[in-house]
Amino acid sequence: MPASDTVISTQGLTKHYGRVRAVDGLDLEVRRGEIYGFLGRNGAGKTTTIRMLLGLIRPTSGTITVFGRTVGAGRQDWLRKVGFLVETATAYPNLTVTENLDLQRRLTGAPRAAVAEAIDWLGLAPYADRRAGRLSLGNKQRLSLARALLHAPELVVLDEPANGLDPAGIVEVRELLRGLARDRGVTVFMSSHLLVEVAHLADRIGIVEAGRLVEEAPRDVLAARARDFVRDTFTAAEREEALLTGDLERYFLARTGAAAKAEPTVGGAAR
Amino acid sequence: MRRQVVVTEFLKLRRSAVPWVSLAAILCGPAGMALFMWIIRDPARAASLGLLGTKANLTGLEATWTAYGSYLAVIVGASGMLLLAFIVAYLFGREYADGTARNLLALPVDRTWFALGKLAVAAAWWLVLTLIAIVEGFLIGWALGLPGYTPDLGLKVITNTVVAAAASLLLVPMIAWITVWTRSYLAALGFALGMLLLGDVVGHTGWAAWFPWSIVPMMTGMSGPVSAVVPWSSYLVLGLTFLGGTGAVVLQLRYADNP
Numbered sequence: 231m232p233a234s235d236t237v238i239s240t241q242g243l244t245k246h247y248g249r250v251r252a253v254d255g256l257d258l259e260v261r262r263g264e265i266y267g268f269l270g271r272n273g274a275g276k277t278t279t280i281r282m283l284l285g286l287i288r289p290t291s292g293t294i295t296v297f298g299r300t301v302g303a304g305r306q307d308w309l310r311k312v313g314f315l316v317e318t319a320t321a322y323p324n325l326t327v328t329e330n331l332d333l334q335r336r337l338t339g340a341p342r343a344a345v346a347e348a349i350d351w352l353g354l355a356p357y358a359d360r361r362a363g364r365l366s367l368g369n370k371q372r373l374s375l376a377r378a379l380l381h382a383p384e385l386v387v388l389d390e391p392a393n394g395l396d397p398a399g400i401v402e403v404r405e406l407l408r409g410l411a412r413d414r415g416v417t418v419f420m421s422s423h424l425l426v427e428v429a430h431l432a433d434r435i436g437i438v439e440a441g442r443l444v445e446e447a448p449r450d451v452l453a454a455r456a457r458d459f460v461r462d463t464f465t466a467a468e469r470e471e472a473l474l475t476g477d478l479e480r481y482f483l484a485r486t487g488a489a490a491k492a493e494p495t496v497g498g499a500a501r
Numbered sequence: 502m503r504r505q506v507v508v509t510e511f512l513k514l515r516r517s518a519v520p521w522v523s524l525a526a527i528l529c530g531p532a533g534m535a536l537f538m539w540i541i542r543d544p545a546r547a548a549s550l551g552l553l554g555t556k557a558n559l560t561g562l563e564a565t566w567t568a569y570g571s572y573l574a575v576i577v578g579a580s581g582m583l584l585l586a587f588i589v590a591y592l593f594g595r596e597y598a599d600g601t602a603r604n605l606l607a608l609p610v611d612r613t614w615f616a617l618g619k620l621a622v623a624a625a626w627w628l629v630l631t632l633i634a635i636v637e638g639f640l641i642g643w644a645l646g647l648p649g650y651t652p653d654l655g656l657k658v659i660t661n662t663v664v665a666a667a668a669s670l671l672l673v674p675m676i677a678w679i680t681v682w683t684r685s686y687l688a689a690l691g692f693a694l695g696m697l698l699l700g701d702v703v704g705h706t707g708w709a710a711w712f713p714w715s716i717v718p719m720m721t722g723m724s725g726p727v728s729a730v731v732p733w734s735s736y737l738v739l740g741l742t743f744l745g746g747t748g749a750v751v752l753q754l755r756y757a758d759n760p
Binding site: 281284285286287288306307308309310312314316318320321322323324325329332333334336337338339361377 | 502505506508509512513515516517599600601603604606607608609610611612756758759760
């Protein structure tokens with residue numbers, strides 16, 4: 231694969247907090263136009279990795295390259311191509327949705343029309359003039375996503391993008407991210423501790439544990455491995471229970487008007 | 502982009518209550534001073550007001566433009582050190598309190614400009630408050646009919662007040678640094694209060710000219726007789742404090758971890 235097809239590359243990325251190794255020798259490669267799911271439990275090192283990718287914290291050792299530029303202190307120009315959402319939805323509570331996005335527009339050099347487009351795109355039109363401090367958690371998350379996408383970035387880095395969203399909202403965001411990658415060629419790097427979220431979206435999945443990448447494979451390959459694992463490990467009754475959970479999720483989505491957007495789960499495990 | 506950074510820092514203040522709180526606080530200064538002047542102008546009134554009258558008399562003030570004008574500089578310069586620290590702690594600290602600091606620091610903008618933009622907003626904010634305090638002070642002073650006003654005295658009061666306000670401004674980058682270092686308001690406000698008290702103590706030791714937080718009280722006479730001539734070394738100390746504080750904020754934002 232040509233080097234220009236690599237959007238994010240880390241070599242031996244390590245971050246220590248005292249004796250705690252939050253990230254431990256992580257080697258990653260994210261390719262242009264793909265959705266990369268960064269999966270791990272709480273505390274596995276996902277957020278620390280994302281913060282290092284964005285230049286918010288400095289690695290103890292190792293290197294990060296984004297769009298061919300080495301990430302380092304004070305070098306922010308590559309961030310022009312990056313949209314991001316870091317862990318929690320945040321905004322200036324005294325400003326309206328429109329005003330919050332206008333700040334982002336000014337600081338990223340996006341055109342004026344981008345604010346209205348982002349509001350429409352994320353379904354925030356009914357709340358455009360509402361102060362961010364008075365939004366529900368789900369709508370704050372939409373606002374954060376709108377902020378991340380406002381300046382038409384080539385790479386979107388999302389830390390737990392489904393946080394705070396209701397099931398219908400999760401499906402909408404799923405569709406939005408899938409559309410970004412499919413229609414606009416945007417590369418998506420998303421972290422989650424929710425397997426189902428990553429399984430629904432990602433082209434490739436990396437599993438991180440204790441700061442190390444323990445497995446990385448295309449989604450279908452990982453799904454096949456998962457099916458084999460489930461077949462070999464769990465009883466038929468336990469497998470039936472898992473299928474029921476999937477069915478319940480789809481039924482809920484159908485009853486709340488999001489059925490058309492509901493997607494089959496990975497590898498057809500839950501039909 | 503640099504202009505936009507400063508513009509956005511101003512825009513963030515829309516509908517914030519803090520500018521109004523700071524306005525109310527600065528308005529209380531000259532108004533309180535005027536109340537004391539109004540009381541001590543008339544001994545019978547002072548006697549009839551009980552504790553408040555006694556307190557006003559204990560200040561040893563005279564109800565003249567000279568005394569009133571000198572206290573205007575104290576209010577804006579020295580007492581304002583705390584108010585200005587509050588403003589700067591708010592400007593920097595709200596980004597951490599609201600969780601927006603990460604959004605800001607991962608933008609394609611040199612972080613130096615965020616620090617300078619916020620300090621520019623603080624300077625503009627403080628300038629407006631200072632001008633409001635001066636106008637309020639003069640209007641009340643004239644309304645009270647205090648004796649001894651001359652245009653020369655008026656100009657001197659304005660000059661002293663503006664110089665004291667400017668000197669206070671030179672101290673605030675240290676407050677900004679403590680805010681971004683600790684990522685909260687509290688330590689910065691504690692530091693400001695501590696330095697105000699320490700400045701008063703040092704002001705009585707003969708080292709006032711060398712301790713940044715004693716220089717403004719020294720200029721205004723808050724911690725003793727007004728210094729007729731502030732030594733050049735004090736201006737140097739204030740300048741170095743400003744540069745040191747600004748440099749520390751910029752280095753903290755650019756090179757330290759901002760998780």
